[in-house]
Amino acid sequence: MDDTKNEFNKSMSEGSSFLKEIVEKNITQKLIPKGMSWFGCMGGISLVAFLVQTITGIFLMFYFIPGTKEAMASIQNITHHVPFGWFVQRIHAVGPHIMIAMVISHMVRIFFKGIYRHPRELHWVSGSCLFILTLLMYFTGNLLSVGNMSELFTIRLSFLYAVHVAVVPAIMGLFMGMHFFMIRKTGIYESL
8 A cells, every 4th residue: 555655656746846847947947038128028918918807707707697688787786786896897897908008019019129020920910810809809898788788689799798708718718829839939039
């Protein structure tokens, strides 16, 4: 029994050292290029804004009801009755503006520094697609809280909700994964 336990502990320590090595090599031991300013970190800040939107959106999913009569009532419920619901709802409402500003500033920097050139053309394409998807998320999110609910809008509201919480975020996740993978392969403009 002790031999089995020792083998298990040994394999676990080998596995954890392997994982530790991967994390150190790819995350904690990576250096930031010298002279990198805040303006150069707008891509990472855009990712943080996306994560904040995801976390607040998951919280709001528990309380929002995408129906013609229930949508406005659920927003009122979140704002007035859910503890800190007003705060989370405001963060989720203001967050897209910040995220769009960060993505635009990131793209402006990439464009004016010429970082989109060879071998990083696909970075620019995937980043542009992410920008369009960010605008789509903003648009569908704004339509969810519109007060002009009619019977014709019922089907559209359910469709918009599904697009806003499932379809576009899944596509964004794929594009972000591809974008980050390419950055890991070719590096950023300045050497690490």
